[in-house]
Amino acid sequence: MNTIESSLRSFLQExxxxxxxxxxxxxASLVGEGIVDSTGFxxxxxxxxxxxxxxxxxxxxxPENLDTLARIVAFVERKRAAATAA
Numbered sequence: 001m002n003t004i005e006s007s008l009r010s011f012l013q014e015x016x017x018x019x020x021x022x023x024x025x026x027x028a029s030l031v032g033e034g035i036v037d038s039t040g041f042x043x044x045x046x047x048x049x050x051x052x053x054x055x056x057x058x059x060x061x062x063p064e065n066l067d068t069l070a071r072i073v074a075f076v077e078r079k080r081a082a083a084t085a086a
Contacts, residue, residue, distance in 0.1 A: 002073065004072075004073045004076050004077070005026065005069055005073050007051060008069055008072055008073070009021040009022060009024070009069070011044075011047050011051075012024070012030075012035060015040075015043055015047070016035050016036060016040060017035070018035055024069065025069075026068065026069045026070040026073075027068050027069075027070050028068060028069070029063075029067050029068060030066075030067055030068065030069075031063070031067055032067075036066075041061055041066060044066060044072075045061060045066075048072075048075075048076060052076055052079065052080060053083075054079045054080070054083055056079075060075070
């Protein structure tokens with residue numbers, strides 16, 4: 001497990017009701033599992049911005065970027081790579 005995913009699991013455990021964040025599959029839908037709702041996405045977005053130092057645009061707050069741990073990790077990696085390239 002990489003450090004981004006580890007950090008996300010800790011955030012989910014501390015912020016939302018996640019009985020077993022370590023046991024949550026990387027491809028499990030956070031919405032489908034009832035972990036994150038629309039307000040939760042705002043909290044998740046704020047966490048990503050504070051933790052990784054980039055801005056999440058409104059149009060980026062979509063399931064393709066934020067619905068699973070694997071998608072969030074990929075999103076963070078893309079955003080960090082783009083910031084490094086700029």
